[in-house]
Amino acid sequence: MRTVDLIQKKRDGKALTTDEIEFLIRGYSTGEIPDYQMSAWAMAVFFNGMTAKETADLTLAMARSGDQADLSPIEGIKVDKHSTGGVGDTTTLILAPLVAAAGVPVAKMSGRGLGHTGGTIDKLESIAGYRVELSKEDFLRQVQQIGVSVISQSGNITPADKKLYGLRDVTATVESIPLIASSIMSKKIASGTDAIVLDVKTGGGAFMKSLDESIKLAQAMVEIGGQVGRETVAVITDMEEPLGLAVGNALEVREAIDTLRGEGPADLTELCLVLGAHMVRLGGKAATYEEARSITEELLRSGAALDKLKEWWQAQGGNPEMADHPELLPTAEYQVPVAAVDDGVVSAIDAEALGVTAMMLGAGRAKKDDDIDLSVGILLRKKVGDRVTAGETIAELHMNSNEPMFTEDMTQRTREVFTFAAGEMPKAPLIYAVVTKHGVERIHTD
Structure with missing residues (x-):
C-alpha cells in the first residue's frame, strides 16, 4: 500500500477502505507518512468529502491511536x-x-x-x-x-487527531465537516x-x-x-x-x-x-x-x-x-462599569469580540502555555432585546489592573461589542x- 495511491484515490473522489484509512492514520502517527503527503490527503478530503463509513473509520482510527478509557466497571449507561x-x-x-x-x-x-x-x-x-x-x-x-x-x-488521548488538527490549522483544511466531525467524535469515543x-x-x-x-x-x-x-x-x-x-x-x-x-x-x-x-x-x-x-x-x-x-x-x-x-471564589481587585453612550434597544452583542476582550483581560489564552487569571472577566448587565438609557451600565469589567490606558481600552472594546437599535428587537431562538x-x-x- 502506497500513500501516494491513497492521495490520488481521494483526489479522484473515490472512497477509501477501512484498511487504507487505518494505514494512513497509523503511518502519520508514527512519522512514516510525512506532513506534506498528509496535507495533500487532507486537501483532497476538503474538496471531495468522505462517505459516512469513511468518516466513521477515520474516527475509530484516531480514537485507537492513543489511550482509550475503559468505563465498563461503572454500572449504568455512561x-x-x-x-x-x-x-x-x-x-x-x-x-x-x-x-x-x-x-x-x-x-x-x-x-x-x-x-x-x-x-x-x-x-x-x-x-x-x-x-x-x-x-x-x-x-x-x-x-x-x-x-x-x-x-x-x-495527554495521550487521540494523539493522531492532535497531530492532524495541527496540520489542518496551517494548511487551510480546518473547515471540512468530515474532518471536524471525526476530530470531535474520536475524543468522545476514546473517553x-x-x-x-x-x-x-x-x-x-x-x-x-x-x-x-x-x-x-x-x-x-x-x-x-x-x-x-x-x-x-x-x-x-x-x-x-x-x-x-x-x-x-x-x-x-x-x-x-x-x-x-x-x-x-x-x-x-x-x-x-x-x-x-x-x-x-x-x-x-x-x-x-x-x-x-x-x-x-x-x-x-x-x-x-x-x-x-x-x-x-x-x-x-x-x-x-x-x-x-461563592464570594470565596477568586475575585478580581477592580470592578469597572461600562456605560451606554446613547439610548436604545440592544440589537446585537458580538460574542466573539467580547470573548477576545475577556482573553485580553487575562481570562483566556492566546498561546497554549499562557497563564490564566481565574478571577477576571466580564459580566453582562444587558442582553439582546433589553432597553438601555444613556449612562446605564451595560457590562462590568472584572480586572486586576487599574492602569488608565488599559482600562480605557478594555472599556471601549466592551462598549463596541454592543449594537443598538431604535425600536423593539426580537431575540434569536x-x-x-x-x-x-x-x-x-x-x-x-x-
Missing part, C-alpha cells in the same frame, strides 16, 4: 456531553451534577481552554483544593460511589462513553457561523455515533450572543452555582434543562424526552442537583462551602434544531 465551543459556555459545571443526581453516571474528561476563556478544567481550578487529576482507579471509584467525576484529559449529547453552536460567536453548516456537522457526528455503536443526539443552539451573563472562569463558576440554586440566567437554565433531559433519556432513566425534562426540572427545583455539586466537589478535594459562599438518528427536528424556543 452519557457524555460535548460543546463545539462558544462564549460563556458554563453548561458542564451544571449538567454534571444535574444528570448525576438523576442516576446517570457522568465520567467526564475535559480539557483546558485556548482562546476566549478557560476550558472546564481551568474553571474547576477556581475551586480551592479541587483535584483535576485522579488515578484511573480513583476516577472510576468516585463515579461508582457518587455518580460523577470530571478530570483533566489524558469510553456509551452515549453522547452534542451542543452544536451556531452564529457569530461559534465555529460554525451558519445554521445549515451547523446542521450538516451535527448530522455527520450523529451518523458517526450510529456507525460505531454510540447513540448520539445533537442540539443546535444559538451563539449570536454569549450564553448567560458571565465570561471568565470564576465568574462562570459562580453563575453555575446561581443556576443550580434556581437563580441563573434564563437562557443558560433552559439550555441545561434541554441538554440534561436528552442525557437522562439516553442514560435510560426516562422513556421520553418529556419525562426526562420533568426529572431535570424537579432536580433543579428541589436543590438535589446543587447537593450533588457539593458532594462532587468534596469527593475531589474541593471546598464545598464555595457553593454556599435559543434552540434551532435537534438532530437524532431519526432525522432533523427544527425547533424554535425563546
